[in-house]
Amino acid sequence: MDLVGLLAFNVVAGIATLVLITLGLGVIYGMMRVINLAHGEFMMLGAYTAVTAVDAGINIWVAMLVLPPVLVGLIGLLLERTLIRFLYGRIIDTMLATWGVSLGLIGLTTTIFGNMVRAVPVPVGGFAIGRYGASLFSLVIIAAAIAGLVGMLALLRLTKFGLILRATMQNPNMAAALGVSPPTIYMATFALGSALAGLAGGVLAPVSGISPSMGAAYISRAFITVLGGGPAIITGTGLASSLFGTINSLVSFETTPVIGDVALLAAAILMIRLLPQGITGRFLRRSL
């Protein structure tokens, strides 16, 4: 029974991790249709922001939860203004440009911080599930994922900005005829997606080996989850993360994390074969 409890807790933590790494890409790719191959590097920048801030003596919670989204959001805003805004609607060009950005960010980070693995201390201890020990920090990850999903849902559903964002992504010309400035909305949306990627990097910093190339470990899982989720980014991210996170965690538990990743990829291939538009392309179409 204790083992089942531990396993269930790890599955939920795995789902939450997937939600965190996917949410920013869900905004940038799912809503804006911009294939951002630098998403993993945005997370990496969030992690480096956290580790640098902790080393500078800043409170670890501020370093993990506040500074990474702010800084990476600003970097995203700058990138959108100087590069991405010229490439909307040009998928291949966007892919090449963001790939170049990812390589540039890896190179820049390596130059500044060196090619070594750094770490942020885990700020909380553990607790017992029966005879087994579990990390309290997993609860932080779960809370951050829930806050991210609920926050995004509230933003999109309850705020004027969310309404304008949804309308503009659907039909920018018509939104302009109603007085909206689509370039401003695109800029804000890209910055929001970048900030979410930064938040993910910051939150996951204590459980990640922080290195310039760490983004590569996240990018494929993030894209798979966004594609599996379909057009409704919140519901889709939640459902696809639950499915893939469960498969990944259970198989990893029974075998190894590598086999767990293989199982996740196999499940994703099967899903895209069966549901090419993703889960919310077939079900729950009215959801956000």
Place this chain on the structure above:
Amino acid sequence: MTILAVSRLRSGYGRIPILAGVTLGVGEGEIVGILGHNGMGKTTLLRTLMGYLPATDGSVQFDGRDITRLSPTARARLGIGYVPQGREIFATLSVAENLRMGCLRQPDADQTIAAILQDFPRLTRLLDRMGGALSGGEQQLLALARCLCGAPRLILLDEPTEGIQPSIIEEIIETLLAVRRRRPVTIVLVEQNLNFIAALSNRILILQKGEVTREIPPEVARDRTMIDEFVGMA
């Protein structure tokens, strides 16, 4: 007072010229119909007036201000409303959310929507329905209502009867007449439905090969033989 003054306006798609020097003026409170065959430049004229297509020559003045180079956003904020051909409803937003999009610059969106719905009773029971789930006629009413939510001084209305069943066309005519009685709104109406354009317009301009070639009174548009004589529309 002239609210819209267009002078020798030229525009087109890439290297293909469509408008070949349109000149027209619209007085405040007027409904001016634009009539012409397919391909004569009616929709291009409205898209250029709204700023979607750049003017290659000529000028557009709105309320005495030169707006020739302004973006669609800037024109909308000045008080120009646009109801495009095909309606362009936000399909995955509800009817209420579509109306809220029209109210972005209004201080009290709820009050504005409540006032607009008095002229659109059919929409009242559809507020929670997705825009994409409405019939063509309902979408047209929604597009009109959404535009009116922004309290525009000038509305550019592009083929509102296209693909709409006759009973709804009558409803749209009555709605527009009721709207006009309540609010001082000016309309430039592009339409091919002769009865519709005749019922609403104060005067009708004939557009041929990208130019305004003549002006006719609305009663002429009711007589298909006369129209045939003028522009070969019958």
